[in-house]
Structure formats: structure tokens, C-alpha cells
Amino acid sequence: MAxxxxxxxxxxxxxxxxxxxxxxxxxxxxxxxxxxxxxxLHTQRGYFILTLYEKRVSRADLPFFIGLMEHLAAREITCxxxxxxRKGSALGELAGRPATxxxxxxxxxxxxxxxxxxxxxxxxxxxxxxxxxxxxxxxxNALAIGGWKKLARSAGKRADExxxxxxxxxxxxxxxxxxxxxxxxPAGVIHADLFPDNVFFLGxxxxxxxxxxxxCNDLFAYDIAICLNAWCFEIDGSFNVTKGRxxxxxxxxxxxxxxxxxxxxxxLARGAALRFLLTRTVDWLNVPTGALVxxxxxxxxxxxxxxxxxxxxxxxxxxxA
Amino acid sequence: MAxxxxxxxxxxxxxxxxxxxxxxxxxxxxxxxxxxxxxxLHTQRGYFILTLYEKRVSRADLPFFIGLMEHLAAREITCxxxxxxRKGSALGELAGRPATxxxxxxxxxxxxxxxxxxxxxxxxxxxxxxxxxxxxxxxxNALAIGGWKKLARSAGKRADExxxxxxxxxxxxxxxxxxxxxxxxPAGVIHADLFPDNVFFLGxxxxxxxxxxxxCNDLFAYDIAICLNAWCFEIDGSFNVTKGRxxxxxxxxxxxxxxxxxxxxxxLARGAALRFLLTRTVDWLNVPTGALVxxxxxxxxxxxxxxxxxxxxxxxxxxxA
Numbered sequence: 111m112a113x114x115x116x117x118x119x120x121x122x123x124x125x126x127x128x129x130x131x132x133x134x135x136x137x138x139x140x141x142x143x144x145x146x147x148x149x150x151l152h153t154q155r156g157y158f159i160l161t162l163y164e165k166r167v168s169r170a171d172l173p174f175f176i177g178l179m180e181h182l183a184a185r186e187i188t189c190x191x192x193x194x195x196r197k198g199s200a201l202g203e204l205a206g207r208p209a210t211x212x213x214x215x216x217x218x219x220x221x222x223x224x225x226x227x228x229x230x231x232x233x234x235x236x237x238x239x240x241x242x243x244x245x246x247x248x249x250x251n252a253l254a255i256g257g258w259k260k261l262a263r264s265a266g267k268r269a270d271e272x273x274x275x276x277x278x279x280x281x282x283x284x285x286x287x288x289x290x291x292x293x294x295x296p297a298g299v300i301h302a303d304l305f306p307d308n309v310f311f312l313g314x315x316x317x318x319x320x321x322x323x324x325x326c327n328d329l330f331a332y333d334i335a336i337c338l339n340a341w342c343f344e345i346d347g348s349f350n351v352t353k354g355r356x357x358x359x360x361x362x363x364x365x366x367x368x369x370x371x372x373x374x375x376x377x378l379a380r381g382a383a384l385r386f387l388l389t390r391t392v393d394w395l396n397v398p399t400g401a402l403v404x405x406x407x408x409x410x411x412x413x414x415x416x417x418x419x420x421x422x423x424x425x426x427x428x429x430x431a
Numbered sequence: 432m433a434x435x436x437x438x439x440x441x442x443x444x445x446x447x448x449x450x451x452x453x454x455x456x457x458x459x460x461x462x463x464x465x466x467x468x469x470x471x472l473h474t475q476r477g478y479f480i481l482t483l484y485e486k487r488v489s490r491a492d493l494p495f496f497i498g499l500m501e502h503l504a505a506r507e508i509t510c511x512x513x514x515x516x517r518k519g520s521a522l523g524e525l526a527g528r529p530a531t532x533x534x535x536x537x538x539x540x541x542x543x544x545x546x547x548x549x550x551x552x553x554x555x556x557x558x559x560x561x562x563x564x565x566x567x568x569x570x571x572n573a574l575a576i577g578g579w580k581k582l583a584r585s586a587g588k589r590a591d592e593x594x595x596x597x598x599x600x601x602x603x604x605x606x607x608x609x610x611x612x613x614x615x616x617p618a619g620v621i622h623a624d625l626f627p628d629n630v631f632f633l634g635x636x637x638x639x640x641x642x643x644x645x646x647c648n649d650l651f652a653y654d655i656a657i658c659l660n661a662w663c664f665e666i667d668g669s670f671n672v673t674k675g676r677x678x679x680x681x682x683x684x685x686x687x688x689x690x691x692x693x694x695x696x697x698x699l700a701r702g703a704a705l706r707f708l709l710t711r712t713v714d715w716l717n718v719p720t721g722a723l724v725x726x727x728x729x730x731x732x733x734x735x736x737x738x739x740x741x742x743x744x745x746x747x748x749x750x751x752a
Contacts, residue, residue, distance in 0.1 A: 118542040119539045136538055136539055214457075312454075
């Protein structure tokens with residue numbers, strides 16, 4: 111929630127001279143997006159989002175992200191569209207950062223998604239999974255089990271500053287998931303970060319999805335598990351099975367979850383909870399002095415992880431029998 | 432540079448139901464404005480800025496600020512226009528904060544203003560001073576000498592953490608300014624915070640001014656002195672007399688500075704430097720844990736203060752003889 115890189119009007123004007131967007135009429139830093147710096151641009155051609163990629167995003171991955179947005183939009187998944195410069199490239203450089211301009215997507219994200227929103231999310235996620243089938247580029251999930259082990263090592267015993275014995279729990283959990291993780295479920299391109307702030311609505315209608323900077327190739331059901339964690343728990347920590355049912359039924363209406371995916375679901379949900387527990391733990395332990403971002407609460411995901419350890423089957427999340 | 436108050440889409444929708452602005456199509460927190468929370472709204476009627484007033488702004492002052500924007504715009508000073516709700520009021524309440532919606536003002540603020548920008552600033556400031564003449568409301572300057580004394584007491588000896596002996600320098604400076612401050616120069620409504628980020632340009636043309644939340648009744652020449660400090664020093668701390676000349680000549684072309692104003696100018700510039708040295712010092716010493724705003728450097732204004740102590744006459748800032 112910050113502007114990490116300040117852009118001057120002169121360097122922005124020279125950057126824009128490479129595009130066919132007309133004169134700059136205003137630009138304002140946006141207090142959204144934890145990973146990158148985002149500005150809202152208004153030019154004679156309309157409204158756009160300018161993104162400067164900060165250090166967490168690898169330059170080598172940018173063609174995957176940009177290509178994915180183009181691929182999805184061509185298949186009627188509404189998302190921001192990269193704008194090409196006069197050389198035909200959607201990737202430029204500004205203020206020493208890789209930078210892209212994408213079209214502005216109308217819509218409001220739901221701070222408190224309701225059952226209808228969860229249902230719409232399920233449908234669009236299944237459409238996303240289906241649309242990605244013929245996408246040519248691949249990107250490994252840097253936050254799969256290998257990545258979790260690195261994060262766990264980086265936190266080390268200091269994780270116990272967040273909750274008693276957390277470092278041991280993380281170690282046991284990684285061992286368990288590593289031994290039991292399903293390797294042969296349906297897989298393809300997943301969003302991997304489809305939290306409410308990345309899904310826009312106009313009224314009750316889903317208007318599009320944004321922020322593809324964790325997208326990668328992984329299990330479809332794991333993507334659903336990430337969303338179940340992010341959308342179907344209430345603020346008090348309770349699981350709302352009506353929302354879970356809506357999400358899973360919405361998904362099933364487009365792409366049916368297989369029996370083995372359903373059986374693996376509780377384990378995938380544990381993994382999805384652990385993944386965000388780990389990144390939040392590391393962020394929490396490494397808030398730099400003068401940070402402009404308030405780290406998110408790791409304990410929220412510890413509670414979710416504990417919840418999933420008690421679940422046996424996707425039926426308990428609301429999957430129709 | 433932060434969103435202090437998070438607004439939910441539901442409470443925003445009920446707030447907007449009081450206005451004739453059509454359906455909400457998007458809202459995004461803006462990473463600008465240190466005092467208040469600002470969102471950019473897009474509704475069926477266009478683009479607007481929603482401001483939530485945080486604790487530094489007194490509720491009793493809001494009619495002055497809102498009335499001033501309306502008054503100025505009626506006199507062709509381009510600035511955001513408060514939007515009235517269906518009850519005819521431009522002031523509402525949202526998320527427990529006083530809130531206003533104003534029209535979106537196109538333009539870009541100059542990170543590095545040049546001589547032409549300084550000249551345009553001088554002209555618009557003189558137009559502002561002239562246009563305010565028949566504004567009916569009054570607001571005392573809370574950051575005049577009385578306010579400085581309070582700030583100095585609040586910082587106390589801790590100011591010495593910022594620079595050796597700073598607390599004594601502040602004390603002496605306040606004594607000197609209090610004894611010599613001119614009480615009978617031309618006065619009226621001043622902006623009092625016309626820093627570059629509050630002045631928008633489209634190309635080289637000044638397109639409007641924003642952020643009236645320090646506006647008050649005080650000496651016109653003091654307002655010019657605030658701008659001279661904010662616009663005419665280079666990043667290395669040197670004073671750019673060409674910019675000073677442009678600012679003062681631009682001002683003079685609309686409203687001529689009198690002899691006594693010119694004579695008092697070095698003292699007013701010291702006062703203007705001290706005012707920002709003091710607020711920045713207090714902010715620097717009181718950064719809350721988890722602050723989302725990086726405090727501005729007080730030393731920049733200590734250097735400016737020292738510069739002005741060596742100046743005898745407004746000629747030295749570039750005022751035509």
C-alpha cells in the first residue's frame with residue numbers, strides 16, 4: 111500500500127513519448143498493491159495504470175505475466191490489457207525499474223464479499239483455468255514446497271516471536287505436506303493470488319480480475335484452496351460453509367472438480383494456508399525501518415491452517431456430494 | 432502519503448446515495464496528501480476526489496475551506512469544486528470522519544519547477560490574494576507565532592536530537608520574530624501551503640491549485656515567503672535567484688508588493704522557514720510505530736532559515752528595484 115518509486119513528471123513525459131497515448135493530463139500514486147508501485151495515468155487517450163516492478167518481481171518473469179494478460183483477454187476473461195509502445199513492446203523501463211502500462215479496469219473490490227461474490231469468483235476462476243490451457247509460456251511456482259522450505263529457513267527460530275513454537279509447527283507441516291502432496295492432479299496456469307482485492311465488481315457482477323504477478327503453473331485445485339482461504343472465512347476466524355459451497359459450486363458449473371481433487375482438497379488447503387502463513391511471517395519479521403507498508407497478520411493464516419488440519423474431505427467445505 | 436482510513440464499498444455506496452453522482456464504478460486510495468485520506472472516485476458522472484478529514488483538520492474549520500473553494504472558483508481561480516449532496520451540503524460524514532467530494536482537477540505537479548513555473552505561481556498567488564478580498568469567513572492562522580511557541584514547547588530539548596543546539600536556536604528565533612513581526616502589512620486570505628505538490632500544470636500552463644487546509648487570514652507577503660522557500664531553493668540547498676525573481680515579478684504583475692512589504696520580506700521568510708522547521712521537527716520526533724508516512728526532513732528548513740538570517744532586503748531574493 112505504497113508508492114515505492116517516485117516518478118518525476120519529466121521522466122514520465124519522456125517515457126510516454128514512446129507510446130501513442132497523447133498528452134499526459136494527470137498521474138497519481140495509488141495506495142494499492144503491496145509488491146509494486148502503481149500510478150493512475152490520465153492521458154488524452156483515457157485512463158491507464160502504470161506499474162513499476164519492484165525487486166520482488168523477477169524481470170525474467172515479465173513476459174509470462176504480460177503474455178498471460180493478453181492471452182486471457184483474447185479469451186474473454188476481463189483483465190487489464192498491456193499497452194504496447196511504438197516499438198511493439200509492452201515492457202519498458204522507467205526510473206530504473208521495468209515498467210508497463212495497462213488499461214484501467216473499472217470496478218470495486220469487495221471488502222466483505224458475500225455469497226454471490228464467492229459464486230462469481232468460482233466461475234471466473236474455472237474460466238481462467240480453462241482459458242490458460244493453450245497458453246504457451248510456463249512459469250514454475252516459486253512459492254511451492256521448495257519455496258516454503260526457503261521461507262521457513264529464512265524465518266528460522268524467530269518465527270516463535272509470532273506464536274509459541276511456530277517454527278516447529280511450520281517444520282512439521284512442511285514435512286507432512288512434502289510427503290503427501292499430490293503430484294498428478296489436473297494442473298495448468300493458476301492465478302495463485304486471487305484475493306478479494308484482485309477481483310473487481312460492478313454492482314453484483316464480476317467486472318474483471320487483476321494482478322497476475324504470482325501466476326504460475328500448478329494444480330488447479332490448489333488455486334481454489336487459496337481462494338477458499340481468502341474469501342470464505344469471516345473476520346472472527348470462522349469458516350462460512352455457505353460461501354465455500356457457493357465458491358465450489360460456481361467453479362464446478364464451469365469445470366468439474368474430479369474425485370481425486372476433492373479428496374486432496376483438505377491437504378491443498380493446508381498447503382495454501384501454510385504458504386501465506388510463511389510469506390506473512392517472513393514479512394512480519396523483516397519490516398524495514400521507515401516501512402510504508404503495514405505487514406499483514408500471519409496469525410490469521412495460522413488459524414486457517416489449524417482449521418484445515420481437522421478436515422477430512424472437500425464435502426466439509428461445502429462441495430456437493 | 433497514505434490512506435489513513437479504509438472505506439468499505441458498502442458504506443461508500445450508502446454515502447454516495449446522498450449525492451446525484453450515479454453509480455460508483457471504481458475508487459482507489461491515492462498516495463498523496465499527508466494530512467487527510469484521499470480516494471479517487473469514478474462514478475457515472477465523472478471523476479472526483481473524496482477526502483476524509485483526519486484528526487489534524489478541525490471540523491469547525493471545514494465551512495471556511497469549502498466556502499473558500501467555491502468563492503475562488505466563482506472568481507476564476509481554478510481549484511476543485513465541492514460537490515453538494517441532495518440536502519445542499521458539501522460536507523458529509525463517512526467512516527466516522529467528516530468527508531467531502533470535490534471535482535477532479537486535471538494537471539501534474541512539478542517535482543522540479545522551473546523559472547516559468549515560478550512565474551506562473553507568482554501570478555496565481557496574487558490572483559488568489561485579490562480574489563479573497565470579499566470572502567466573508569475568517570480563519571486565524573493556527574501556525575502563526577502563537578502556534579510556533581506551542582510547537583517549540585512540544586519539541587522542547589528533544590529538538591537537539593535533530594541538530595546540535597536546535598532548541599536554543601528555535602527559542603532565540605521565536606523571540607526575535609515575536610519582537611519584530613510586522614503587524615500592519617496588507618493582509619487577507621492566504622493559502623499558506625502552496626508547495627509544488629499543490630499547484631498543477633498542463634504542459635507549461637498552470638491548471639489549478641489544490642489543498643486549502645492551511646488557508647487562513649494572514650499577511651500576503653508571508654504567503655509569498657512560504658512559496659519562495661518551497662519553490663526557489665535547489666536540492667543542494669542553494670537559492671536560485673532567477674526563480675525568486677520570476678516568482679516575485681509574476682506576483683507583482685498582478686498585485687504590486689509595497690515598499691514596507693519588501694522591507695519586511697527577509698523577516699517574513701525567516702518566519703516562514705521557522706514554521707516548517709517547527710512542524711517538521713515535531714513530526715520527526717513523533718513518528719508513531721507503524722507509521723505509513725515518512726516524515727519530511729527538518730534540516731532542509733534549518734538551512735533555509737540560516738540563509739534568510741543573512742539577507743537584508745527583498746532585492747536579494749530577486750525583487751526588481
